[in-house]
Amino acid sequence: MALFKRSNTTAKGFDWAGLAWLFMFFWYFSGITQLLIQLTGTSGFTGFRQAFIMSAVWLAPMLVFPRQTRVLAACIGVVLWACSMASLGYFFIYQQEFSQSVIFIMFESNISEAGEYMTQYFAWWMVAAFLAHTLFAYYLWTRLRPVYLPRGRAFVAATAILIAVVGYPLVKQTLRTGSLTDGFEKFETRIEPAVPWQMAVAYHRYVDTLAGMQDMLHSASKISPLKNLSDASANQPATLVLVIGESTNRQRMSLYGYPRNTTPELDKLKDQLSVFDNVITPRPYTIEALQQVLTFADEENPALYLSTPSLVSMMKQAGYKTFWITNQQTMTKRNTMLTTFSEQADEQVYLNNNRNQNAAQYDGDVIAPFNKALADAAPRKLIVVHLLGTHMSYQYRYPSTFDKFKDRQGMPAGVRDDQVPTYNSYDNAVLYNDFVVSSLIKDYAKTDPNGFLLYLSDHGEDVFDSPGHSTLGRNESKPTAPMYTIPFMAWASPKWRESHDWNFAGDLSRPYSSSHLIHTWADMAGLNFDELDRSKSLVSDSFKPRPLMIGNPYEKQQRPLIDFSLMKPKSVEVVQH
Numbered sequence: 001m002a003l004f005k006r007s008n009t010t011a012k013g014f015d016w017a018g019l020a021w022l023f024m025f026f027w028y029f030s031g032i033t034q035l036l037i038q039l040t041g042t043s044g045f046t047g048f049r050q051a052f053i054m055s056a057v058w059l060a061p062m063l064v065f066p067r068q069t070r071v072l073a074a075c076i077g078v079v080l081w082a083c084s085m086a087s088l089g090y091f092f093i094y095q096q097e098f099s100q101s102v103i104f105i106m107f108e109s110n111i112s113e114a115g116e117y118m119t120q121y122f123a124w125w126m127v128a129a130f131l132a133h134t135l136f137a138y139y140l141w142t143r144l145r146p147v148y149l150p151r152g153r154a155f156v157a158a159t160a161i162l163i164a165v166v167g168y169p170l171v172k173q174t175l176r177t178g179s180l181t182d183g184f185e186k187f188e189t190r191i192e193p194a195v196p197w198q199m200a201v202a203y204h205r206y207v208d209t210l211a212g213m214q215d216m217l218h219s220a221s222k223i224s225p226l227k228n229l230s231d232a233s234a235n236q237p238a239t240l241v242l243v244i245g246e247s248t249n250r251q252r253m254s255l256y257g258y259p260r261n262t263t264p265e266l267d268k269l270k271d272q273l274s275v276f277d278n279v280i281t282p283r284p285y286t287i288e289a290l291q292q293v294l295t296f297a298d299e300e301n302p303a304l305y306l307s308t309p310s311l312v313s314m315m316k317q318a319g320y321k322t323f324w325i326t327n328q329q330t331m332t333k334r335n336t337m338l339t340t341f342s343e344q345a346d347e348q349v350y351l352n353n354n355r356n357q358n359a360a361q362y363d364g365d366v367i368a369p370f371n372k373a374l375a376d377a378a379p380r381k382l383i384v385v386h387l388l389g390t391h392m393s394y395q396y397r398y399p400s401t402f403d404k405f406k407d408r409q410g411m412p413a414g415v416r417d418d419q420v421p422t423y424n425s426y427d428n429a430v431l432y433n434d435f436v437v438s439s440l441i442k443d444y445a446k447t448d449p450n451g452f453l454l455y456l457s458d459h460g461e462d463v464f465d466s467p468g469h470s471t472l473g474r475n476e477s478k479p480t481a482p483m484y485t486i487p488f489m490a491w492a493s494p495k496w497r498e499s500h501d502w503n504f505a506g507d508l509s510r511p512y513s514s515s516h517l518i519h520t521w522a523d524m525a526g527l528n529f530d531e532l533d534r535s536k537s538l539v540s541d542s543f544k545p546r547p548l549m550i551g552n553p554y555e556k557q558q559r560p561l562i563d564f565s566l567m568k569p570k571s572v573e574v575v576q577h
Contacts, residue, residue, distance in 0.1 A: 018147040022062050025073060025140040027055035029080035030194040032133065033087045047193035054194035057165045060158035066146035073144050081137055083195035085130060092126060123418075216306070216340050223309055231318050232526035233499070237379040239449040240320070240525060242311070243440055244293075245433065245457035246286065246328070246389030247474075250277075250487040251465060252430050260410040262430040265438035272491055274504045276538065279488035280548055281459045282515040284474035286328075287337045288552075289458045292515035294341055296531065299515055299549035308531070311518050312344045312384065318527055321378035325349040325369050326386040327361065338386070345384065347373075352388065362399060363387045363436040370440060374447050385440065389433055389457065392473065394425040398432030405431070414469040422472065426463040441491050452492040452502075452524060456514055460485050476551060484550055486514065490524070500526065504539050512538045513548050 030051035038048050058076055062069055149157060169190055174183030188204070191197040250256045255263040255270065256277060266273070282299050283289040291297055294311045297304035312322050324345035328338065342348050349369040352361045366385050373383045390397055405424040408415075415423050437455055444453050462471040466480035474483045492502050512520075516536040522529070523537035535544035 014149070015145075015147045018145045019059070021140070021143045021145070022059060022069070022073070022147065023055065025077065025137075025144060026058040026080065027052060028137060028140055029077070029084035030055055030087075032084065033091050034193060036088075036091055050190060050192075051194040053165060054191050054197065056161055060161045063147060063149060063154045063158050063161075066148050066154075069144055069146045070141075073141060077137065077141060080195050081134065083199055085133070087195060087198065088130070088133060089126065092129065216337075217343055219306070220310070220313070220340060220344060223307060223313070225317050226309055226314060227530035229314075229317055229527065229529040232528070233450075234319065236499075237450055238320075238496075239374065239381045239383070239444075239447070239451040240315070241383045241385065241440070241444055241451070241453040242521070243437060243453065243455040244290070244384065244386045245437070245455065245487065246387055247391045247459065247461040248389050248430065248433060248457040248487060249460035249462070249465065249482040250457075250485050251460075251482055252427060252463070253434070253487060255434075255489075256487065260405065260427055262405075262427050263434040264431075265434050266489075269438060269441060269491070274490045274492075274502075274508065276488040276490075276504075276508050276510070276512065278509045279456070279486055279512045279514060279538075280484040280550070281457070281486050282513055282548075282550055283552075284459045284476050284479070284483040286458045289514070290338065290341065293456075293458065293517045296518055297515070298513070299551075299553045302553040310341055310344055311521060312341060312382070314518070314522065314527070315382040315525075316344075316346070318380075318525070320380045320382040321376065322346045323349070323373040323376075323381065323383045324386070325351070325366050325373065325383065327351045327363050327366050327388045328386055342384075342386075349373075361388070362397070363389065363433065364399075364439070366436070367439055367443065371443055374444065374449075387433070387436065390426060390429040390461065392426075392461070394422065394429040394463075397429035402428050402432040402435070404428055412464075412469060415464050416469070419464050419469070419472075423464055426461070445491075445493065448495070449493045450495040450499075452490055452496055454488075454490045454521065454524070456488045456517070457486040459483060479550060488512075488514065500524075507539050507543070510538055510543060511545055511548055513546070 031048075034048040034051045038045070061072055061076075065072060148154075170183060170187045173186040173190070174180050177183050177186060188197075188201045192201050252258050252260075253263045253266070254261050255266045255275060261267070281289050282292055291305040292299070292302070295305035296308040309317070312324070316322055322345040324342040324347070326338070326342060326349070342350075351365050351369070366387065370383065370385055373381065388397065405427045407424075408420060411420070411423060440455075441453055459474065460482050461474060462480045462482040464470070464472060465482040471478070471480055471482075476483075490504075492500070496502065516533075516538075519533050519536040520538040520540075522532050523534060523540050534540040534542040536546075537543060
């Protein structure tokens with residue numbers, strides 16, 4: 001009977017309808033998101049076109065093995081379906097394409113953190129959307145049937161498809177760039193819009209990054225020291241502390257005027273603090289931001305982090321023993337690019353080694369190793385403390401004793417009822433962050449140090465803060481002020497104030513990007529060297545206001561400017577790459 005049907009099909013001519021159903025099935029998994037992108041005007045036509053072209057590659061095995069059409073299509077389809085669910089889900093949240101850069105950040109954040117984002121963003125209506133997406137895919141699968149060609153013609157057709165879709169573009173890009181490596185990289189970019197190549201490209205580039213980590217560390221050790229470095233306090237004991245927060249938006253801190261009392265302990269210390277209220281971060285992602293914050297790199301010279309000393313290396317050159325204490329999750333010591341910085345310190349303390357980040361690993365755990373570092377016998381010390389801060393999922397960032405905000409009191413009227421729990425949990429995370437940062441300051445002060453403590457966050461977070469109250473998280477392609485407005489404050493001991501100029505009253509509202517932190521830090525620490533640019537120091541008389549640039553410095557196309565109406569109106573000129 002099978003032979004009879006096959007003969008009947010071929011007798012009538014080629015089964016174009018059957019081929020169309022096959023193509024529709026494979027295209028659907030990439031095409032549904034690309035179609036939504038087109039209908040909403042989110043992006044150009046390139047992604048749609050490339051997804052359409054790349055979907056044809058799956059026709060090759062169908063033509064070569066027609067009798068296994070259903071089985072092969074099912075196996076391939078499951079993989080495409082899983083990838084399309086991620087792509088579609090991201091579009092539901094951000095109305096944007098799920099790009100390689102997003103996946104890269106998820107990998108760098110580790111799997112548990114990516115899972116937190118999924119949990120945080122999940123909404124009930126997505127269940128219906130994903131179910132409909134799955135059922136339609138199944139419907140398309142039921143319409144599939146074998147498409148027969150004579151054996152020789154089937155191989156020719158399959159080969160032609162592979163050459164047209166893969167071979168020709170790869171060869172073309174290789175010839176155009178003059179390098180197989182560069183050609184392959186261009187080809188990867190070309191195939192990104194289609195599933196599952198998004199994941200494949202991201203993983204390949206992620207592996208390359210990890211493979212280069214050791215090289216980066218090795219290269220960092222060979223970077224030339226700063227020229228003609230001198231230290232005004234070279235003959236004095238000193239302990240300097242840098243506390244790096246995470247995902248904390250200063251607009252949600254009562255220290256900065258937020259109506260809810262989210263920073264009661266820092267509020268009590270306000271008279272002792274220099275609180276700078278006009279500082280932004282250049283990037284809304286930890287790794288990308290700290291590449292600039294902790295080095296001489298900035299938005300105009302983003303690659304300098306590879307060729308110039310880091311803040312840790314600078315302090316080591318000045319004769320300080322250096323400590324790095326982190327509560328950022330470290331499945332292994334080399335799981336993020338932050339290792340490049342932390343491993344440059346003399347001693348490291350990695351606290352968060354949980355497999356699952358949704359665990360009771362609170363930032364309060366940094367206090368004990370911090371006090372141990374303070375007690376270290378070295379006369380001159382730099383202690384870097386990297387917090388998990390107010391990183392989502394926010395409910396995991398504070399113990400139950402800090403579950404204070406539970407209602408709408410003090411909350412903007414535009415926040416929806418279903419957003420209230422998340423909004424409150426973020427404020428509770430800020431409240432606990434206040435406890436941790438203030439505890440570090442108090443413990444530091446108890447040692448009667450000669451030095452200062454500076455606290456800033458790597459970036460902010462939009463938790464239904466911006467107009468419309470619909471944005472949650474961070475998205476560089478759709479920037480909002482809360483993603484970039486960060487707390488920036490310093491506390492100095494009486495001993496340090498006696499021997500250093502610590503009157504910053506006129507500097508507190510200067511427009512400033514944390515990308516220039518290393519110049520401010522060096523100035524505060526009393527260091528001098530040829531590479532120091534005091535016009536980039538927030539506390540220098542030579543300070544020069546600059547346009548505050550945000551965005552990916554490697555992408556020069558124009559994007560909409562940030563709305564800084566929640567910040568300090570007319571106080572800064574913000575330039576978006």
